[in-house]
Amino acid sequence: MGRPGPSAYHRLNPLTKATVATVTAIAAVALGGVVGPIILAAAAVLSPALVAGVLGRLARLSLLLALPIALSAFIVNLFFFPGAEQVLLRIGPITATGEGLRFAIEILVRILAISGAVTLFYLTTRAGDLTVDLERRGVSSRVAFVANASVQTVPTMVERASLITDAQRARGLDTEGSMWRRIRGVVPIVGPVILGSIAEVEERTMALEARGFTRPGRRTLLWTPADSARQAAVRWGLVVGLLALIVARVTGVFG
């Protein structure tokens, strides 16, 4: 029993997609260099995204997710690579180096591969599907709930922040204009968002208790995501492949 999904990739078991994302992210780091992670990303991120019809959204979201850290890592490595000698450019006291540029590109490719893998999973998997699947495999319903609720909290808090922003604007708060004004405008919004969320926790806990959430033992699952022996084999294959890659890197087989 599974829920219909818009594409074959969406319909894969959530654990399979989680395994693909995790293995891709770790392998991108383990592979090193530039070509390896690019081929990996093309095979494990871009191709499935094309099949799932989410390539455009994937590009936008993963860039947004990776941009701050990718940019800062790129700049730091480009200009401050320790022991670099091949000078490319001098800007005042700082120097861009060839070694720094190569390493910065490597880091950039890895970060993009990781954010792409994570974003693909997010775009093609409902949090509830993963937690139901984990519950079916024996994970405690409380652990599954906490994992699911943590993911679902983000959009709820974004919505709350938007409501509070509107309310504060209606009371004269200036959140537009210069960067300094925007930063100042964030302060009166952060407090109510966080405090409001904390205040709701008690009532939410009570509502869950009243609906039998703390009852010991397993609960009924109305449906479970589809799985197959082939997918299980793929998952194990990916894990074994990743372990082999790490061993090869550690022992120097890849140089």
Next chain:
Amino acid sequence: MTIALDGVGYRYAGATSPALLDIDLELRDGEVVGLAGASEAGKSTLCLVVSGLAPRTVGGQIRGRITLDGEDVDAWPMHRLSQRIAIGFQNPSTQLSQVTDSVFEEVAFGPMNLALPREEVAARTWAALETLRIDALAERDPRRLSGGQQQLVAIAGLLAMRPAHLVLDEPTAQLDPAGTHLVAEAITRLARDGVSILVAEQKVDLLAAICSRVFVLDGGRVVLDGWADEVLADRRLAEFGVMELSTVQLSRAAAASGVAGDRLERALHA
């Protein structure tokens, strides 16, 4: 099947004064009992105490005796009580689990926790949705519904638990008149099926329509109790911060304007 409170008092953790004092209350099979009172009179606290959440989840100190069908529930864990007593709160967003993708799953959340057979969970869920006439919302994302719709979903989630006793703390606070009417209908139907229901409400007209008895709280004490029609016609209601029934207000306004009572009666029934 009866819930009985005998001399119950309750103090929140860290509070210097008690929130409830010497409450005697009995809730019998198929009976709907109303709770009225100003803000901070103790209505919500009494709902928490009757449901068992206070002090089990909320903390604090309780005294007196609470029995369920003659059995002292003092040592019962919350998950055991929740199979007999359900409680609904006024804020719909905090009552939804926030982890379900459809209204159907949200309503089924409670019965699933009780580990009922899958067919039973589905049957209860559809029955609860149909009772509140929200079966058309079954596939919708509960987080994308209006406040009123979310409240109906939350109440449906309680109905699906098939509790013997139901405690509702201002269940219609977010509802429009049509939604309020649906909840009133559902309460009446449940009572007819033998469920005992305690409803805390500011809407006294609703209490008059569905309750057989009403308790009025003030400062954590019961200051008026009795048959709903008698209590809700009591001239002291305003003293305790409770609005009078609209029919009582109308009668008084008519009398003040010199309109004869029988004429008003005829006009109302015309």
